[in-house]
Amino acid sequence: MSTTPFPSGPILGCRGRGVSVPGDDIDTDRIIPARFLKCVSFEGLAEGAFADDRAERADHPDGPHPFDRPEHRNAAILVVNRNFGCGSSREHAPQALMRWGIRAVIGESFAEIFFGNCLALGIPCLTADHESVLALQGAIAADPAAVLQLDLQPPAVTLLTGGEPRVWELQVADGPRRMLLSGEWNGTAQLVAHDAELRATAARLPYLSGFALG
Amino acid sequence: MSAGTLYDKVWDLHRVADLPGGGSQLFIGLHLIHEVTSPQAFAALRDLGLSVRHPERTVATVDHIVPTTSQARPFADPLAEEMLATLERNCAEHGIALHGLGSGRQGIVHVIAPELGLTQPGMTVACGDSHTSTHGAFGAIAFGIGTSQVRDVLASQSLAMAKLKVRRIRVEGALQSGVYAKDLVLHIIRRLGVKGGVGYAYEFAGPAIAALSMEERMTLCNMAIEGGARCGYVNPDAVTFAYLKGRPHAPAGEAWDRAVAWWSSLASGPEAVFDDEVVFDAATIAPTVTWGITPGQGIGIDESIPTLEQTEPDERPIAEEAYRYMDLRPGTPIEGVPVDVCFIGSCTNGRLSDLRAAAAIARGRHVAPGIKAFVVPGSEQVAAAAEAEGLDAVFRDAGFEWREPGCSMCLAMNPDRLEGRQISASSSNRNFKGRQGSASGRTLLMSPAMVAAAAVSGHVADVRRFLGPPTDGAPSPTAPAALETAAIRA
Ligand code: SF4
Numbered sequence: 017m018s019t020t021p022f023p024s025g026p027i028l029g030c031r032g033r034g035v036s037v038p039g040d041d042i043d044t045d046r047i048i049p050a051r052f053l054k055c056v057s058f059e060g061l062a063e064g065a066f067a068d069d070r071a072e073r074a075d076h077p078d079g080p081h082p083f084d085r086p087e088h089r090n091a092a093i094l095v096v097n098r099n100f101g102c103g104s105s106r107e108h109a110p111q112a113l114m115r116w117g118i119r120a121v122i123g124e125s126f127a128e129i130f131f132g133n134c135l136a137l138g139i140p141c142l143t144a145d146h147e148s149v150l151a152l153q154g155a156i157a158a159d160p161a162a163v164l165q166l167d168l169q170p171p172a173v174t175l176l177t178g179g180e181p182r183v184w185e186l187q188v189a190d191g192p193r194r195m196l197l198s199g200e201w202n203g204t205a206q207l208v209a210h211d212a213e214l215r216a217t218a219a220r221l222p223y224l225s226g227f228a229l230g
Numbered sequence: 231m232s233a234g235t236l237y238d239k240v241w242d243l244h245r246v247a248d249l250p251g252g253g254s255q256l257f258i259g260l261h262l263i264h265e266v267t268s269p270q271a272f273a274a275l276r277d278l279g280l281s282v283r284h285p286e287r288t289v290a291t292v293d294h295i296v297p298t299t300s301q302a303r304p305f306a307d308p309l310a311e312e313m314l315a316t317l318e319r320n321c322a323e324h325g326i327a328l329h330g331l332g333s334g335r336q337g338i339v340h341v342i343a344p345e346l347g348l349t350q351p352g353m354t355v356a357c358g359d360s361h362t363s364t365h366g367a368f369g370a371i372a373f374g375i376g377t378s379q380v381r382d383v384l385a386s387q388s389l390a391m392a393k394l395k396v397r398r399i400r401v402e403g404a405l406q407s408g409v410y411a412k413d414l415v416l417h418i419i420r421r422l423g424v425k426g427g428v429g430y431a432y433e434f435a436g437p438a439i440a441a442l443s444m445e446e447r448m449t450l451c452n453m454a455i456e457g458g459a460r461c462g463y464v465n466p467d468a469v470t471f472a473y474l475k476g477r478p479h480a481p482a483g484e485a486w487d488r489a490v491a492w493w494s495s496l497a498s499g500p501e502a503v504f505d506d507e508v509v510f511d512a513a514t515i516a517p518t519v520t521w522g523i524t525p526g527q528g529i530g531i532d533e534s535i536p537t538l539e540q541t542e543p544d545e546r547p548i549a550e551e552a553y554r555y556m557d558l559r560p561g562t563p564i565e566g567v568p569v570d571v572c573f574i575g576s577c578t579n580g581r582l583s584d585l586r587a588a589a590a591i592a593r594g595r596h597v598a599p600g601i602k603a604f605v606v607p608g609s610e611q612v613a614a615a616a617e618a619e620g621l622d623a624v625f626r627d628a629g630f631e632w633r634e635p636g637c638s639m640c641l642a643m644n645p646d647r648l649e650g651r652q653i654s655a656s657s658s659n660r661n662f663k664g665r666q667g668s669a670s671g672r673t674l675l676m677s678p679a680m681v682a683a684a685a686v687s688g689h690v691a692d693v694r695r696f697l698g699p700p701t702d703g704a705p706s707p708t709a710p711a712a713l714e715t716a717a718i719r720a
Contacts, residue, residue, distance in 0.1 A: 022277065056269035056316040107270075107377055136378055200250065203378070204278060207255055207386035213246045214283075214388060217257040221243060222492055223350060224259070224287075227485035 020092065020117060023138025026199035029167040030119040030140075032092025033160065035082050036153040037066070040098040044109040044130065047101065053108055061108055062115035083116065087160035093173070095153050096123035101130025110134045120166050122173060122186060124149050135192050138201050142171055142186040152184055168193055232396035234502040236352075236465055237431045240371045244354045246388050253392045259353035260370075261288045261383045262339045263326070265295055265317040266643070267358030271380035272320040282324040284387040289348055290321050290328040293338045294643045298606050298633035301331050310644065324384075337609020337635045340364040340577035344448060345611050347477025351466035351493035356383050361577050361659065363454040366463030367447035368470055369496065371431070373461055394431045394460060395505035398498075401438035403513040408694035410587065411446035412453075412579060412657070412677035414438070416518040416528040418510065419457040424526040427459030430506070433498060434464050438512035444473040445583040452578045453659050456525040465497035517693055519564050520661050520675040522552030527661075528675070531692045534563045555663055556672050557651070565690055567674070571654040572603035572685035573666075574630075574678045576640040579657035580608025584678040585616050588657075589624045591682035591696050597629035598688030604631035606638040606646075630685065642667025655684035 020032075052064035070081040082088055094113065100123045101109060110133045113121075121134065121141045131141050144152070155162070155175050165174040171186040171193065195201040218224050232238055246255040261284075263271075268290070275281070282288060295310040305311040321328040329335040329342055336342070340361055343349045351369035355362060360374035379389055399418060405411075419426075432454045434447075442450065447464045454462025464470075471490055474480045481489040516530035527549070529536065537560040541549045553560060558567065574580075574588050585605065597603045605625050607613035613635055616622060622632045639646040640658040647667025648654055654666055654673050661673040674690060683693040 056313055057273040058270050059273065111270075133378075202278075203390055204274075204280070204382050204385050206249065207382055207388050207390065208280065208283075210247050210255060210386075210388075213255070214257065214386065217244060217246045218387075221257070221259060222488070223353060227481045227488045227492070229484075229488075 020119065022114060023119065024202075027138055027140060027196040027201065028169065029165065030092055031163060031165045032119065033088065033090060033162070034093045034095055034152070034156040034164045035088040035091035036095045036156050037082055038097055038153060041102055042096065042100050043102045044106050047109040048106065048112040052112070053106065058108065058111040058115065061112040062117075064108075065112040065116045085160075090117060092117060092119040093164050093166055094118045094121045095149065095156060096121060097149060098124045100126050101134075102127040107133050110137050110139060114139060122149065122152065122166070131192075135195065135201055136203055138196070140166075140168060140188060140192070140196055142166070142173075142188045144173075144184055144186050148184045155182065168197055232503055232505050235396050235433060235498040235504065236369055236463060236496050237371060237394070237396045237433065237498075238502075239496050240352055240354060241393060243352070244371075249390055253390050255388050256354060256391045257388050258356045258383050259287065260343070260348060260355045260365075261387070262343055262348075262355065262357035262359075262362070263288060263290045263317075263380065264339050264357075264359065265292050265313040267377050267380055268320065269313065269316045270377050271358070271384055272316075272324075274378070274381040275384050278381075278385070280385040282326065282384050285325040287387060288324075288326045288384070289343065290317060290326050291336055291339050291342055292317060292328075292330060293336075293635075294637045294641065296331065296634070296636040297644050298604075298636050298638050298646055301634050303331075307645070332610075334610050334614070337607075337612065338577045338580060338637055340448070340452065341580060341608035341612065344368065344444070344473075345477070345609060347474055347480035350474065350480070350489070351470060352496045356389060360455045361452050363459070363461045364448050364452040364577060366451035366454065366461050367444060368474075369463055369466035369493065371461055371463065372451075374455060395429055396433055397427070397430045397459075397506040397508065398433045398435055398504045400436035400507065400509045401434065401512050402436050402509060403438055403511045404441060405438060405512045405515065406694075408679070408692075408697050409512075409515055409517055410677040410679065411442055411449040412675075413515055413518040414510075414512065415450045415453040415457075416520065416525065416675065417515045419453065419526050420518065420528040421510070422457055422508065424456060424524050425458045427454065427457040427462075430459050432457070432459040432462035433504070434462060435498075436509075438510075439464055440467065440469075442469075443583060444469060445581045448581070449578055449584075453525065456659055466493045467497070517677065517680055519680065519690055520673075521556065521558055521564055521567075522549065523555055523661055523663050524548060524552075525659065525661060525675060527552055529564055531565055531680075531690070531694075532563075535560050537561050555670075556653075565692055567690045568653070569655045569674065569684050569689060570601065570652040571639075571648060572597070572601060572630075572681050573606070573639045573646075573654055573656045573658065574604070574681050575606030575608065575633075575638050576656075576658035577608060577637070578640075578659040579678045580606060580612065580635075582612050582615050584657065585612070585621050588678040588682040589621045591679050591693060592628035592630060592686065593624050595628055595686040595696075597685045601685055601688055602631075603629065603685040604633055604646075606633045607635045609635050628686070639666050641665060647671070648673075655681045655690065657681050
């Protein structure tokens with residue numbers, strides 16, 4: 017599990033090993049099973065990431081779940097396929113991934129709420145076409161130790177190996193991209209920053225002073 | 231676009247700034263928190279190194295996970311105990327008032343805020359619970375929010391929100407005897423659909439609404455969310471002011487007069503413009519019961535479960551799913567459907583007037599054999615008031631269990647739950663699959679009086695048969711003899 021700090025400030029990209037979790041329609045129940053929701057903090061959620069899928073794969077002839085393979089420990093970039101993060105809107109799903117160490121997700125497509133929940137945590141979700149995703153997943157399988165460099169401007173991912181780097185173009189909508197680049201992805205920070213406006217609003221609401229004479 | 235409505239006025243007063251994403255930043259006047267959706271928000275606040283901006287505008291209670299049999303600490307369920315202990319710690323650390331167990335003020339968050347006078351007209355209210363729409367009964371604009379938004383409100387006392395459209399729902403005429411606010415709202419959702427309110431705030435208006443008590447208005451607004459509307463409200467009037475006067479957090483003395491003047495100025499005026507308007511006639515509404523797996527699948531007590539042919543084409547897949555899950559045959563009359571468990575309580579119908587209406591049916595009768603029936607007051611204050619007038623004894627004598635306050639079997643996060651395929655008559659608000667604690671459990675939503683009628687009958691029954699002859703001259707409903715199975719005590 018990762019010890020890298022959580023995202024903060026402007027996010028221009030990230031760098032780290034990749035991990036593929038292949039398959040379409042991986043829903044948030046699989047990303048974090050419901051029983052992990054009866055909790056008082058998101059802190060312990062890393063253990064719950066893909067918990068049931070991991071248990072199922074523990075003794076699988078093809079080997080354990082990618083999140084349990086030593087070569088993917090400390091991976092920062094998750095590569096997935098179609099409609100990743102569908103189902104329940106639980107914020108616990110991106111929280112679990114983030115706490116496991118994921119800092120960006122590349123996939124063929126994402127469920128809308130999952131995308132928004134990731135954005136609010138400063139985790140970019142970028143898309144690429146089917147062939148590019150398969151090629152990227154193949155490259156990670158061939159050399160799990162290789163480092164990936166993900167950039168938002170322009171959106172692309174580069175595989176840094178001993179030889180010639182390989183580059184894949186990525187897509188992300190302009191609004192979210194700008195929010196990440198400017199550091200305004202953190203909704204809370206934006207709201208807190210309007211201190212003077214918050215004071216001015218409070219001042220014109222008579223109930224905040226118990227309807228005292230102004 | 232709406233203009234001059236209470237929603238528009240409250241929105242403008244509370245708008246802090248416009249946000250780059252297109253929405254607005256809205257100041258929240260009252261933030262209500264509880265043990266389930268707040269712990270991660272406090273943790274996130276800690277991660278961000280932020281504090282609570284307006285602890286004095288934040289109020290906490292514990293409701294979802296509390297047991298209703300013994301509330302002695304520590305709770306038998308260690309996870310429930312940890313959730314409450316965490317809330318207590320967070321409130322202490324941030325200087326937030328917590329109305330805990332035994333304080334005399336604990337209860338379901340949407341029951342206690344109004345009874346303490348915390349909820350007032352013209353306020354914006356937020357709570358990490360979708361039924362926050364309840365507070366709209368006072369002419370407040372009240373939103374249910376998610377955990378990350380709870381964090382936002384803790385940190386900034388504001389929310390990023392997009393402005394809603396406003397639909398006025400005018401209800402003409404008067405509700406018949408035996409027909410309650412619950413029936414009215416189930417009827418509205420039946421007609422407009424569970425997604426009909428998406429993108430709208432609902433303004434409830436007209437003579438039938440003006441005639442409702444505050445508690446009935448709360449029942450109505452509570453379920454606006456089940457019709458898809460993010461919030462619902464009633465314009466403040468003399469009924470609102472009479473309810474608020476003298477409550478612990480209501481203004482007093484000269485401040486009271488200034489408050490009433492301000493509150494009155496916020497009501498939608500005759501010149502108000504709405505995005506949409508729908509009209510209902512209260513007199514045509516019968517006691518309403520849901521037969522399916524969404525609150526929109528409701529029918530009058532004198533109707534039969536609709537067949538596929540009677541169902542709109544786009545509603546047919548969910549109807550078929552409901553037939554399968556509920557194991558009820560299309561074309562069967564809803565009256566007479568046997569029930570196993572009867573639950574009176576929740577933020578929809580756990581207030582004193584609800585318990586009175588149910589007690590009026592239970593009085594002198596007895597729960598039918600084999601039926602488990604229990605009453606969970608919405609708050610410690612409701613429990614005390616009910617006990618003071620002897621309602622607990624009425625229920626106990628009739629074979630109901632009388633419990634401690636909490637959410638209970640509304641969502642079954644505590645030990646109160648359905649087992650296996652049990653079917654419940656429930657005064658709560660959601661009949662979703664598995665909602666009441668069993669993955670195959672079934673729920674029929676209805677008014678508390680109807681739940682009491684079902685309890686003493688052993689099956690879904692028309693509460694109007696249990697009431698005295700109507701006083702408005704309408705013909706008294708005649709009961710088929712076969713359905714008169716209520717055990718009347720000598
Ligand atoms: S009573 Fe039910 S709907 Fe109301 S707050 Fe509790 S769980 Fe939610």
